[in-house]
Amino acid sequence: MLKNIILTAFTAVFAENIIFSGALGTSTLIIVSRSRKNLLGFGLSVTYITALMSVLTYFINQALSFDEKSYIYTPLVYIIILGAVYILTLLCMWRFAPEMFGRMKKYIHISAFNCAVLGSLFLISERCNTLGEYFIHGIGMGLGFVLAVYLTAIVYDRLYSEKAPYSFRGYPLLLVYIGILSMAFWGLSGYTLKF
Amino acid sequence: MSNCNDNNNSFKKIIKNGLINKNPILVSGMVIAPVIVLANNFNDAVMLVAAFSLITFFTLLISSFVPKSIVYTIRIILYTLIGAVVYVPSVMLLEYLMPEGVEAIGIFFPLFITNSFIVTRSESIFFLETKGKMLLDIIFCIIGYDAAVLIFSAVREILASGTIGGKITGMPSSFRVFEHPFGGFILLGLFAALFRSILLLIKRVQK
Numbered sequence: 001m002l003k004n005i006i007l008t009a010f011t012a013v014f015a016e017n018i019i020f021s022g023a024l025g026t027s028t029l030i031i032v033s034r035s036r037k038n039l040l041g042f043g044l045s046v047t048y049i050t051a052l053m054s055v056l057t058y059f060i061n062q063a064l065s066f067d068e069k070s071y072i073y074t075p076l077v078y079i080i081i082l083g084a085v086y087i088l089t090l091l092c093m094w095r096f097a098p099e100m101f102g103r104m105k106k107y108i109h110i111s112a113f114n115c116a117v118l119g120s121l122f123l124i125s126e127r128c129n130t131l132g133e134y135f136i137h138g139i140g141m142g143l144g145f146v147l148a149v150y151l152t153a154i155v156y157d158r159l160y161s162e163k164a165p166y167s168f169r170g171y172p173l174l175l176v177y178i179g180i181l182s183m184a185f186w187g188l189s190g191y192t193l194k195f
Numbered sequence: 196m197s198n199c200n201d202n203n204n205s206f207k208k209i210i211k212n213g214l215i216n217k218n219p220i221l222v223s224g225m226v227i228a229p230v231i232v233l234a235n236n237f238n239d240a241v242m243l244v245a246a247f248s249l250i251t252f253f254t255l256l257i258s259s260f261v262p263k264s265i266v267y268t269i270r271i272i273l274y275t276l277i278g279a280v281v282y283v284p285s286v287m288l289l290e291y292l293m294p295e296g297v298e299a300i301g302i303f304f305p306l307f308i309t310n311s312f313i314v315t316r317s318e319s320i321f322f323l324e325t326k327g328k329m330l331l332d333i334i335f336c337i338i339g340y341d342a343a344v345l346i347f348s349a350v351r352e353i354l355a356s357g358t359i360g361g362k363i364t365g366m367p368s369s370f371r372v373f374e375h376p377f378g379g380f381i382l383l384g385l386f387a388a389l390f391r392s393i394l395l396l397i398k399r400v401q402k
Contacts, residue, residue: 020376020377021376022228022232022376023227023228023231023232023376023379023380024228024306025228026224026227026228026231027224027225027226027227027228027310027311028311030224031311031315071286072283072286072287073283074305075279075282075305075308076276076279076280076282076283078279079272079275079276079278079279079308080276080279082275083272083275083276086268086272087268087269087272090268109267109268109271109314110314110315113271113272113275113309113314114309114311114314115228115306115309115310117309118305118306118308118309119228119302119306122302122305122306123302126302166391166395167388167389167391167392167395168384168388171222171224171384171387172384172385172387172388172391173384173388174224174384175224175227175380175381175383175384175387176380176381176384176385178380179377179378179379179380179381179384180377180381182376182377182380183377186375186376186377
């Protein structure tokens with residue numbers, strides 16, 4: 001049981017890292033990695049939302065499983081539930097942790113409405129069967145996103161340094177860097193290139 | 196007369212920004228996930244740009260009518276809700292026109308609902324302008340995105356398998372690495388650097 005939990009979490013964080021293996025949320029990563037100041041808060045809020053939404057997604061998928069054409073309106077249902085979670089979270093923070101609310105209100109919308117969160121829900125729906133798997137994958141994917149943002153943020157200044165050639169400085173170099181990391185993560189999952 | 200010239204310059208600037216100076220893929224790094232994963236062949240890229248263009252254009256157009264008096268917390272939910280509603284006829288239309296294409300882009304189709312044009316750029320750029328300018332800006336940003344994705348996917352497919360749209364080009368390249376997301380990241384990085392170099396060269400020549 002414990003072995004399965006660890007294996008599922010490891011897979012979600014490393015082998016199937018949401019950025020390095022699926023590129024989901026890369027645009028958000030580019031925005032967030034600019035500042036290391038709110039990295040922890042942002043990471044925690046993404047993980048919280050993916051974990052909570054993954055549990056709710058399990059019940060949504062159960063409820064919609066009778067309809068073959070449900071994929072047409074499933075995103076709408078996900079967005080409605082995500083919107084409700086987002087408002088409830090903001091209300092709870094405003095009521096019980098006003099300081100945290102003040103710090104996070106600027107970027108909590110990006111942590112809720114992005115491709116990483118919505119993409120996690122679709123991937124989890126494809127790969128998981130039980131409520132436990134949904135939950136662990138949800139946490140793992142959130143943490144995987146945090147890991148990717150952290151690995152990018154720590155070299156951000158160097159990638160945008162004036163020492164880098166002008167053509168590559170910043171965004172192009174950032175993509176090459178993520179590509180190299182991505183290759184390492186694919187290697188970690190046992191993938192080998194066939195030449 | 197001066198007003199007319201100002202307008203012309205402003206429109207030229209909008210067009211140039213969308214297509215070149217602030218190209219969403221090659222300069223701004225917006226909505227790149229589907230490009231990294233799916234744009235490894237021209238056929239899927241065509242489907243990708245069709246899905247992106249439909250969802251982004253109609254979502255932004257309808258969202259621009261959401262009153263600013265509504266608090267931002269609710270507005271952002273409304274934008275994505277509108278995106279999810281626009282997704283329904285978009286997926287039905289494209290399924291009717293290109294059923295295999297919809298299957299090929301898989302989860303990336305609904306992910307356009309939360310793309311950064313809608314979530315992060317709608318309020319900071321598009322909705323600050325007048326309706327006419329906004330429409331022009333959205334259209335040229337979408338064209339800039341689509342053009343970059345199609346060119347990128349064609350080059351990537353040629354490099355990876357020597358084909359374009361599944362047809363053999365006769366080029367002896369088979370760098371399979373470019374079929375994968377890591378190859379996509381690296382190639383897009385090289386594309387962005389090349390694009391910047393070309394822009395710099397053009398500026399120097401013009402001076």
